[in-house]
Amino acid sequence: xxxxPEVETVRASLNPRLVGRxxxxxxxxxxRLTRPVDPAEVAAELTGEVVVAVDRRGKYLIFRxxxxxxxxxxxxxxxxxxxxxxxxxxxxxxxAVVRLDDGSDVFYRDVRRFGTWLVLRADExxxxxxxxxxxxxxxxxxxxRDLGERLAGRKLPLKAALLDQRTVAGVGNIYxxxxxxxxxLDPARPAGALDPRELSALHRGLxxxxxxxxxxxxxxxxxxxxxxxxxxxxxxxxxxxxxxxxPCPRCGTPIAKTRLGGRGTxxxxxxxx
DNA sequence: CTTTTTCCCTGGACGC
DNA sequence: TGCGTCCAGGGAAAAA
Numbered sequence: 016x017x018x019x020p021e022v023e024t025v026r027a028s029l030n031p032r033l034v035g036r037x038x039x040x041x042x043x044x045x046x047r048l049t050r051p052v053d054p055a056e057v058a059a060e061l062t063g064e065v066v067v068a069v070d071r072r073g074k075y076l077i078f079r080x081x082x083x084x085x086x087x088x089x090x091x092x093x094x095x096x097x098x099x100x101x102x103x104x105x106x107x108x109x110x111a112v113v114r115l116d117d118g119s120d121v122f123y124r125d126v127r128r129f130g131t132w133l134v135l136r137a138d139e140x141x142x143x144x145x146x147x148x149x150x151x152x153x154x155x156x157x158x159x160r161d162l163g164e165r166l167a168g169r170k171l172p173l174k175a176a177l178l179d180q181r182t183v184a185g186v187g188n189i190y191x192x193x194x195x196x197x198x199x200l201d202p203a204r205p206a207g208a209l210d211p212r213e214l215s216a217l218h219r220g221l222x223x224x225x226x227x228x229x230x231x232x233x234x235x236x237x238x239x240x241x242x243x244x245x246x247x248x249x250x251x252x253x254x255x256x257x258x259x260x261x262p263c264p265r266c267g268t269p270i271a272k273t274r275l276g277g278r279g280t281x282x283x284x285x286x287x288x
Numbered sequence: 289c290t291t292t293t294t295c296c297c298t299g300g301a302c303g304c
Numbered sequence: 305t306g307c308g309t310c311c312a313g314g315g316a317a318a319a320a
Contacts, residue, residue, distance in 0.1 A: 016313060074314080091314055129314070171291060188313065215300045277293080278313065293319070
């Protein structure tokens with residue numbers, strides 16, 4: 016499940032490969048991908064476009080073109096971009112293919128078909144993203160105080176608040192649990208009830224968890240791969256996610272599993288308070 | 289307004 | 305071996 020670190024890894028890999036390249040041919044094989052827009056219309060819009068940058072905002076990939084169009088890709092659960100230079104076919108759940116002007120191909124694969132491709136004009140992009148996303152947690156100017164403002168007055172569980180992309184952009188189920196463990200905070204705590212010291216710990220926990228994920232090229236549990244086909248290594252560093260019954264790396268208490276915000280949630284019942 | 293629930297999808301794990 | 309059931313979860317939309 017690609018979250019901020021996985022999407023950032025994909026972005027960093029694709030950017031140098033795609034900048035300056037022209038989309039010679041675009042095939043969209045699954046109409047769900049562009050719904051409700053006709054995939055043929057999207058393919059026609061993208062054909063001939065020249066990439067000037069591959070950016071990221073939250074979990075969105077942003078392909079910017081010379082013309083001023085942008086392609087917004089969300090990988091959701093199992094979306095996967097593969098860059099193939101040798102013309103070797105890529106197998107399995109291919110939903111779209113882009114042929115570039117250097118002869119290489121970008122394959123979009125997605126087992127569960129939740130991912131989306133959306134074409135916008137650059138002047139529409141900010142409003143689209145602003146309506147859905149909060150601050151970038153790794154931006155230098157994002158402070159514990161900013162985080163506190165996003166959580167103030169909210170009564171839902173901390174875990175659920177972190178999954179809400181308007182709280183902080185890019186955090187998903189894995190990094191929410193990992194950040195809460197680092198901050199020593201109980202995921203069930205009411206989101207608006209943190210004191211300044213706890214907000215600071217959560218701010219630091221979020222950044223440390225996300226940065227660790229980026230350093231390890233993301234976490235590969237099943238489907239996620241980088242565009243060159245390699246796996247991430249962050250899954251080996253998980254402190255609590257998916258580790259029910261194993262000892263807490265900090266205090267040795269067995270990790271507990273519960274359900275919060277509709278998602279599996281792992282935490283240490285002793286040192287997260 | 290905020291929060292919760294339902295839905296979309298497929299394949300892997302599990303019970304019998 | 306095969307079949308049924310459950311589970312994984314990001315975000316949109318509907319419901320509460």
